[in-house]
Amino acid sequence: MAFQEHIERAADEVVAAFPVDSGIYAVTFRIDSVDQDPRFPYLAIGYTTEADAATAQHTASDAWEARWSYAYFPKTGLDGVKTVGRDQDGAELHRLEAESRGLWYEDDDEPDDRDGMLVEWFYEVCVAAARHLHDSGRIVQTLGRPVPVILYDMFDPDAMFRLTSQANPAELITEFLTEDPDQTPQRP
Template structure:
């Protein structure tokens, strides 16, 4: 099994644990892209969700919160959306199999590095590892849509919001790339305008 296959299989099985049906109010699946101790050698995905109930609760408790932020800004997500309900990737504690597969593939691809390697080599490989994992997460969301996993698990199509708290500007591009356009119209309405546009 490859790391990609492991991510796909684990994400699909995790979706089965999410609340389902219209009564759940689940309106988005969340992919928080992160790494253990902010080390690009150990990337993981915190897979979660948010619900209409949480948005309504937040707006009732914090009247000054903008509706778009309550729905889509990860800074306002509840634990189910921010911390996720399943960690998958290179995290020894939460996903030892994923950690093993990722390390093996990073070594095979010449991307692994050690703490005592030259700094320029560490930086170069860290950037490649980070880029690859972000691309894998986008591809994973696309596959969950294309293969019908989201509809099967949740009863309807919902957008997958991808975000990395250490690269917040990437959130819109990642989410746009990962979803059918019609599912992210509301989300993309909060995208900042290009300078000079």
């Protein structure tokens, strides 16, 4: 099994276990890595609800921020329901694939541009996993309606709009993109 398949299967299982009729309006993908080392990435998969956004409205500076900014996501949206990628199988698959792509390096090696390439590859894996949730129908099967998958990396906030735009049908992220400085949806 490839690393991509591992992440997709795990995301499918996590979303399938989300609570039904709980007002979930977005699936969240927090992209991170152990000690900000791109050789050890993981994905925290979670969600946020209408009730969470209503609660955040009391402290957020505006309605968009309360609803879409990860700074106001609840524990289920920020930490996720489950973390995948650093599990034993995920870590092994990631390393093997990174090695086969020529991206892996040891601590005493100079990473050159491999750090950036590892980050971009993991972004691609996460975008594809979000697309899989839409294309397979998993989100609709679980929640009864389509909702966006919000992808964010707290250490690269500028990537949020690009990644979320690439991962979702445009009609699901119209409201989300109102704060995008580029305003360019990338997926039909």
